Amino acid sequence: MMPDTDFHSHVVRSSARQMAQTARMRGLRVLGLSEHVFQMSEARAPLEHMPLEGPMLTIPQYIEAVQTAAHDASLDVRLGLEVDFVPEKNKQIQAPLQDYNWDFLIGSVHEIDGQQFEQDGERSREEGEALWLRYYQLLRAAVQSGAFSLISHPVRLRTTNPYLPPTLDQELEQLAADATRQDVALEINGYDVLHYPDMVERLARACVLHHTPISVGSDAHNPKQIAQAHTQTEALLHKAGITRVRIWRERTPEEYTF
Numbered sequence: 001m002m003p004d005t006d007f008h009s010h011v012v013r014s015s016a017r018q019m020a021q022t023a024r025m026r027g028l029r030v031l032g033l034s035e036h037v038f039q040m041s042e043a044r045a046p047l048e049h050m051p052l053e054g055p056m057l058t059i060p061q062y063i064e065a066v067q068t069a070a071h072d073a074s075l076d077v078r079l080g081l082e083v084d085f086v087p088e089k090n091k092q093i094q095a096p097l098q099d100y101n102w103d104f105l106i107g108s109v110h111e112i113d114g115q116q117f118e119q120d121g122e123r124s125r126e127e128g129e130a131l132w133l134r135y136y137q138l139l140r141a142a143v144q145s146g147a148f149s150l151i152s153h154p155v156r157l158r159t160t161n162p163y164l165p166p167t168l169d170q171e172l173e174q175l176a177a178d179a180t181r182q183d184v185a186l187e188i189n190g191y192d193v194l195h196y197p198d199m200v201e202r203l204a205r206a207c208v209l210h211h212t213p214i215s216v217g218s219d220a221h222n223p224k225q226i227a228q229a230h231t232q233t234e235a236l237l238h239k240a241g242i243t244r245v246r247i248w249r250e251r252t253p254e255e256y257t258f
């Protein structure tokens with residue numbers, strides 16, 4: 001049986017209603033909607049350098065859209081956000097979120113010391129390896145911040161940086177160990193599974209070694225991407241010996257066997 005949840009998806013390129021209806025048609029039991037925090041007008045100021053992916057929303061507009069989508073699709077839809085982790089701005093980014101009852105918050109690292117790595121150009125091997133090490137320092141800091149239910153796409157730097165450090169597996173294991181201590185899940189991300197499954201396999205092995213909870217999310221930015229890699233994810237996780245997936249309601253973790 002494949003995982004029947006998807007806890008990483010976005011709405012501003014389509015709508016919460018379209019995402020929820022597609023999730024129901026594809027047989028998902030629970031959908032976690034998690035628009036980027038920088039798409040929320042209340043949290044835009046510290047992240048105004050991040051490129052918008054669609055119309056800006058207020059947090060109340062977003063929450064209403066998610067609740068309406070759940071009702072109209074007759075689906076269990078959980079309310080989340082994907083929240084950038086930038087150490088020197090973390091308090092400012094988190095402040096507007098505190099008055100709302102989120103089901104889950106995803107911590108994401110999209111920039112390394114002011115550099116948006118997914119838009120980067122060329123670099124040397126030495127620079128690339130150093131960037132990976134700094135990336136994992138930031139991911140561990142995000143885990144230890146206490147702000148997040150899960151950490152998304154922990155191997156996403158691979159999109160622009162092929163210069164893996166020789167200590168990559170040790171870095172993954174240290175991240176997994178820290179996540180276990182903090183009871184934070186690490187994400188098996190559908191985009192990553194489709195583009196560099198070998199990296200996700202290394203992440204999964206680290207999670208098994210340290211008994212780290214995992215979440216499954218497609219990283220869908222439009223309805224056709226909902227559960228986009230669930231078949232491949234099922235095979236990858238079973239190969240690693242992982243049969244449990246974590247989800248959340250009101251920041252309280254739940255787990256199910258698939």
